[in-house]
Every structure is written in C-alpha cells, then in structure tokens.
Amino acid sequence: MAMLISGISARPAFLLLFRSIYASISFIPSPNSQSFSTTPKTHQKNLIPVSNLFQRYGFPPSELPHFLKKNQFLLNSNPSEIEKSLKILLSLNPSQAFVVNVLCSCPSVLELEFLEKWQLGISELGISNVSLMAIRNILEVSRKFDLNPDDVSRCIKCLERLGFREDTVTRVLEAVPMVIMSSEDKIRGKIEFLIRLGIQKKEIDGLICLYPGVLAFGVENRLKPLIDEFEDLGFSLSEVRREVIRDPRILGLENGEFSQCVKLLKSLRCRLPIKENIFSHGAFRAAYEVKIRVDCLRRHGLIYREAFTVLWKEPRVILYEIEEIEKKIEFLVQDMEFDVRCLVEVPEYLGVNFDKQIVPRFNVIKHLSSIGGLGHEVGLRNLIKLSRLRFYNLYVKPYPECEKIYGRFGGESEVRNRHPVGMWKLFKPQKYPESNEDLRNVKSYMESLA
Template sequence: MASKLVTYINPRCFTVTLKTQNRSLSSNPGSRILPPINQSQYRKQILLANLLQRYGFPSSTLQHFLSRNNFLLNSDLAETETSLGILLSLKIPQKSLVSLICDCPNVLRSEFLRKWRAPLSECVSSSAIKSVLEHSSRIGIDPDKFYECTKVLKGLGFCDSTVSRILSEFPGVLVVNEIEFRRKIEFLIGIDIPRDNIERFFHIFPEILGIGTETRLKPLLDEFKKMGFSKDEIKKEIAREPRVLGLELGELSRCLELIKALKCREVIRVRILSEGAFRAGFEVKLRVDCLCKYGLIRRDAFKVVWKEPRVILYEIDEIEKKIEFLINRMGFHINCLADVPEYLGVNLQKQIIPRYNVIDYLKLKGGLGCDIGLKGLIKPSMKRFYNLYIKPYPECERIFGKRKENARAKQRHPPGLWKLMKPPSHVTTREDVVNMKSFIESLA
C-alpha cells in the first residue's frame, strides 16, 4: 500500500488517510504497522503531491511524474517549495511552469535556480525564460554563457524584444560564438539584405543562427540557381520570407514536383501558382511542416497535400484549427488524414462542426446502428447526409440548422431584363409570302 501514490489537495484528508490506514492494520491480529521509514516516505509523497497540485499540476499525471523523479522525494520539501516560488517570481505562467517542470524536472534543483535567478530576471518575456531554463538544464550551460550571448546581441544593435525573441525561439544561441554571428551577418549582406533590415531578419527567423553558412546556406543558394531562379527572384523571396533559408537541400525541388503532379481543376492550379513557382513550392513546405508537427510522417504529409490541393490555398491557422478539432474534440488520430484528406478541404464552421454535432447526438441517443468514421462523416454530399441522419430525426434539424427545401433559386438578373435583351422580331411582308410560295412550288 505504501507503494501507491494517493494525492489529496486538502492536508486534512492526508491525516485521515494515515489514521485510517494505521487503524485497519492494528485491528487485525496478523497484521503489523508499516516500518517508520516507509511510512515517512509515504507521507512525503502525499505532501509533495499536495505541493505540486497547489502550483497547478494535474492530479492525473502526478503519480507518473514522481515515479520518474525520485530525487524530489530525497530532497528537502522546503527547498522544493522555494524553487517553485523562484520560478513563479520569474513571472512564468502556470501552464508554462507545469510544462517546464514536466519536461525538465532538474529546474527544481535549488542550486540550479540560485545560479540562474539573477540573469533571467533581465529577460523581457516569460517564453525566453522558459526556453533558457529548459535548454541550460539539459546541456548544463552556465549563466556566464548567457551574459556573453546577450552582450554580443546587444553589441550588434539588437533591441531587447529581438534578444528575447531569439532566446525564446532558438535557445541554442547560448553556445553560438561571436564569429558565427558575424558570418551570418556577412552572408545576409552578401545576398543584398540591407543592413537596417538585418535585425528584422533575425527577429523573424532566429533559427538561422543554428544553420551552417558553408554547409547549408551557400549550397542552398546554388541549388536555387540550378533550378532556374534568377538572383533577383531569390533575393526577393528571401527578403519577403526569411524562413526560406530554413529549407533543406532538395526540399524545394520535391515540393515543385508535387505541384506539377497535382490532379486538380485548372482554376486551383492557377491560384496556387499566382505568386510564382518559388512561392508556391515554399507554401507546400509550410503545409507539410504543419502536418508533421501534429504527428504525420513526411511521406503521408506529402500524400495529403497531393490528394487535397486546396490545402495549399488555406492559411496555416485554419489548418491547425481543423486538426485540433479532429484530435481533441472528435477523438480521431492524425493518421486518419492520410485516408481522408478531404477533411482539410471542407469548411470547419459550416460543414464539419454541424455534422459532428448531429452524429454525436445520435450516438448518445443510440440512433446509429454502427460507428461512423471520419470518411462517413465527410464524404457524403449535403443532400445524402441530410436524408440519412437528419430527416429521420426532426430534433436534429435544430442541431444541424434548418434546410430550406422549397427555397427559390436566387435570380442572377433583375426581372424584366430579358425584354431589353430580346432581339426585334422580323415583320413578314406580302412580297415575302409570294416568294416563299414560289420556292415551295419549285421544289414540288
């Protein structure tokens, strides 16, 4: 029983539990009270669980978290509470704090936080503090590196918001030396990026500091030129979207091959290529990265984009909303998109959510004979879905929205316009009648 973790938010519950446990053990003649050391460990588990719950930890994850981090049970509870207080004093939001401790529990070590408390108090954003703490606890970076890095960045003329942005998005900058900073700036100037635009470039794409100049950036430019893009076109696209330099070697060519192989209506193809082939290929890369971020393997992500080309025209935010609704609300796995990519091509508010609400209602009511998968939810036309799931259940009309069966088609032209467009009629004269009769007689 001592091995099980029971969490209680109220400390009184903890006392009652121990008393009940001891009473039950002493009531049986063959039983004996737990050894003091085990009882002490059990008590410490509950106190530590209560402490973590007060700082926002969900009770469902506490047992797993404490079982993987035994050093917390061996450490002083007062020091652990002090460490949590230091993290809160750095103005880290509660949700980010829980995420940080779950991913890097070493941040709760008192000696680690004492070293980093003063340096991190200079950071502007809480996201930068979280990234630096997470990165430094994993690879063992000292605050001296932090001071050196911020000194170099500010010496280059970067403002505090840009420094925080770089630390937040790319904490690996702490191990980048000043020489590498200079090389990146020289590279950008070499491709005609204005000096007054350098800071904006690093603000938008701080990950460039982790990309090798000789091994990746220069070969990437050579690849763009071999693909037939001019120097001006490359410069224009990089200045417009710095993340272009984050492309892997050969990635853009693969995206352009996918666009050439698309089987879609010509109007969609024209819209995809409306801003040029370079931009279209990069948009494909962004959609593939978005799908991979949620768990799809790269091959399946390309397959989804190829089967549903309209994804290239949608904003990333819209795609993410649909994926999050699919996973969190509908309960499907991300791999379902490989079989039903059409899901990403329909409207979330007008089609996906109303259909899901109807199916969910019928499932709770027991009106479905079998489980309806994602394909059965998305594939049927509006008329077929209405006849199958809404017409037999009048109460679903309110959930799905009223269907106007007898609604008149909207007229595209004002009434009476046909009279103005009607050509004038030809007046038949007596001479025309005589000519027609003579022509018919000649045929006879």
C-alpha cells in the same frame, strides 16, 4: 507505516494525497535484497513536509505524486534547502505559475548552490523586459552546462553589439536558448552569410526576430547547401532573397525537402485555373506553400509520403489557408470520428466547402443514424463524393425532417433555377411586324411551290 498514517489522522483532507503519493513511489526494495538500506525511511520522513512545501508554492496536488516519483532526489533533500531554492526562484519572477513551469521543465534547477548564483536576479543580464519563457530557458541551459550569470550576460552583450534590438534578443532566448553556448565568431559568421545572400544589414534584425532559428543552423552544413539547392533548381539569388525576407522560415528547410515540393508541382494534373492560381506568385512561392501544407498534414498524423499523396490528388488544398485545413481535419477526427488517414483515400474532403457541404451532410447522416434510418454505415467517400442532387435524393428527400437539417434543398429554401426567371426571353427570336409587301411575297412563293 501504520504509525505514520495514524499520526496524521487529524488531517483527513491530506490523507488521500499522502496515500496517493506513497502508493505511486515504488522505491522500497525487498528486505532480503542487498540494496536494502535506510533510504526509504528518509523518503517517508520527508514526504509530508516536501509535499506541503510544493503545494504552498502553487504545485497542483493532482500532479504531485507523479512529480515526486519522477524526481525522488527531492525526498532525499533537506526541506529547508528546497524552500530556500523555491524562494530564490520566486524572486526571479513573482508568479507561482512560473515556478511550477520551471520545475516541470527542469526540476534540477532547485539545487541551492546553483540558484544562489542567481540571487541578484535577472536584471543584471541587461534586458529590461525579459519574458517568463526566456528566464526559464536561461535557467535550464545554465543548469545543464553549469553557466554563471556572467556567461549569459556576455552572450546577450554580444548579440547587442551585432546590432540586435532588445526584443530580438528576447525572441532568440525564447526560441533558441542554446545560442548562449555559441561564440561571437559563430554568430557573426551567420550574419555575414545573410549579407552575402543579398539581405541588407538593417533587414537582418527583423529577419532574426521573425525566425530566430536561423542562429541555430550551421553555415557550411546547413545554410550554404540549402542555397545551393535553390540555385540548382533554377531559382535566382534575387528571387531567393525576396522570398526569404517575406518568410524567413524558408531557411529552416531540410536539405532536399524543397526539391520534392518542386517535383510534386511539375507532376500536378489539375484544371488550368487551379494551376494558374497555384503559380500566381511564382514557382518558388508555390513550392514553399506545398511544404507548409505537408507540415500541417504531418502534424495531424500523416507520414511524409501520405501528405504528398493528398496534395497530388487534391491540388486545391495548396490554395487553402492552414487554419481552414486544420478546421476540417479536427472536425473529421473529433466530430466525424474518422481516422486522419482516410484523407489518403478521400482527399476530396479537404477540397469541398466546410459550411455548405461537409457540416450539412454530416448532420443529416448523424440524425438518420440516431433514429435507425440507415441500413448501412455511410463512409467518408459516399459522404463527400456524391453529387448534391444524389445525396439529396438518397438521404434527405425520403425524410421530411432532414429538409431543415440539410438546408440546401429544404422545404423553406428556394431552389434556384439554372437561369434567372425570364432568361428564356433573351433566347427567343425577335418578332417583327409583317407588312403588305411581306404578305404578297409569301403568297407568290407559296403559289410557285404549287
């Protein structure tokens, strides 16, 4: 070891990298163990040339130690064979970023015997503008199942025979590359199912291009039970067809999931205008909007039950765009430093205006906290559920510098009255001029009272 390090002392820039790689690869067994062999010496011998080789092809030095530790078979391989494999890989797409991406995703594609089958390039597959992601997926599936370029080409020609455009074929290879393993009969069966659903043949190409995942589902165990569920809930086949064409992702629903969304909608207790807006495009669309927002909340850390609870307590969230919901959640977690599960206790946070209420109030509390102006910690509930006037009186009015931060009731901001100036005149009884006859009648009335 000492001789190896002293041998490269002329390259101090590489010494740090070598030490980090060598320290991270814990493969040397105890000399007293039965597994002790000459393998570690092979690792030591190939460590520097293999490391240099990967760096030359664009591999980040900071990620190299972990990569080699995870894939120690590379240190047992012949560096010249690895270089041949890297050259073939680079010939498929002249981008070092592509090479690194493929290696991080599936290092086993570096096997020279496998890559030699792809030496003639991707062009033989019959797709002119195949994307980097599609190439990567093709190589991964082919390596995993020991496929030849002819096997992949056969699947692509099958998709083209079934009426799919080249762009759609590329999208399929990007999203569901396991279609390569499907037979033509299975793919045709899914297309025939869509036709029976009422979707015209000319619409299927666009539908698959929007949501290629349909080709990954089985007809009998996934698609047919889903349509049966829609019909059991009272939705007509024409309504289902219309919504599927609008958003094919509906076919990706898990069995039973849509029923839970419909159940939540039936149990909503909210103001009539909100409920009317939720159902403005029909019950089917409303239930699917619930599903999309449940998925959004789950992506940010809530469990299934918690996501439904948030929507039930704050139905306005169903009406908001996903981008707006995500912006509020990111601000809650990253800037306000609250746990995302606070939304279960204070779902109103997702229902208030971001720019007019959330940000100004947070800025005021953040300022007061920085100057020691708060005697206690202000939780999310107090931050959101206090009325505007009460929040102003508690946290803004006693501190003049907070007027500009808060903005809504700031000194330079005009406080809008409940009614426009002069509105009181509309409610004042109209005054008419008094005539001599009116005066005589009043005088007679007063005398009669006396």
